[in-house]
Amino acid sequence: MPIIRSSKPLSNGTTFLVASLDRTLDSCRVKEYIRNLILFGVVMRNERDRIIELLLAEYKAAQDSAQHHDNLLWYVSSIVWGGNLILLGSFLKNIGNATGALSRSFIFYVGIFCILLNLCLWGCACLFRNIRNQKYDQCKFIESKLGFRQHSDLRCVPGLMWFIYSFVTIMFMALWFLVVFFLR
Numbered sequence: 110m111p112i113i114r115s116s117k118p119l120s121n122g123t124t125f126l127v128a129s130l131d132r133t134l135d136s137c138r139v140k141e142y143i144r145n146l147i148l149f150g151v152v153m154r155n156e157r158d159r160i161i162e163l164l165l166a167e168y169k170a171a172q173d174s175a176q177h178h179d180n181l182l183w184y185v186s187s188i189v190w191g192g193n194l195i196l197l198g199s200f201l202k203n204i205g206n207a208t209g210a211l212s213r214s215f216i217f218y219v220g221i222f223c224i225l226l227n228l229c230l231w232g233c234a235c236l237f238r239n240i241r242n243q244k245y246d247q248c249k250f251i252e253s254k255l256g257f258r259q260h261s262d263l264r265c266v267p268g269l270m271w272f273i274y275s276f277v278t279i280m281f282m283a284l285w286f287l288v289v290f291f292l293r
Contacts, residue, residue, distance in 0.1 A: 161255065168251045175244035182237040186274070189230045193223060193281045200288055220289035227282045234274060 200216055248260045 164251050164255060168248055168255075168257075171244045171247040171251070175241045175248070178237045178241045178244070182234055182241075185233060186230060189226060190277070190281065193227070193285075196223060197284060197288065217289055220285045223285045224282050224289070227278055227285070231275070231278050234278070238271065 196219065200219075245260055251257070252259060252261050
């Protein structure tokens, strides 16, 4: 991980370290940020203030991105789970109904599609969760440098929500498995 050191030491003689800024803040964003500072008449007092401003901008961007990916996960999940419930309800309602009976092959193909859709949802959930966790790790790193505690002091049971999410998704796949292979 590359490290950027300020060109001037702080008043106490130490240098302010910022890891992975060049990876997460590409040079275009830094140049644009400095250009906006010059255009709007904001003059930074020294290098330390500029680095703190960049860290605060990165902190906000990481937090916004983490929240975006977490919200995206729950939006997609609620749509897929809602669709599962509607389809399961309509299929189970038509099991004993001779007049509105659905074709067995239709039930089979829709069931297989829903099992695959739930597997895809689970994979997307893993990806979004990983991105969210990386972004929150960036927030924690910046907090450690600036003395913040918003994400660092958060205490919860690790993995509990992922366990509940996985359980619900597996239950939908199991229900579709029953519909496909035993209610044909």
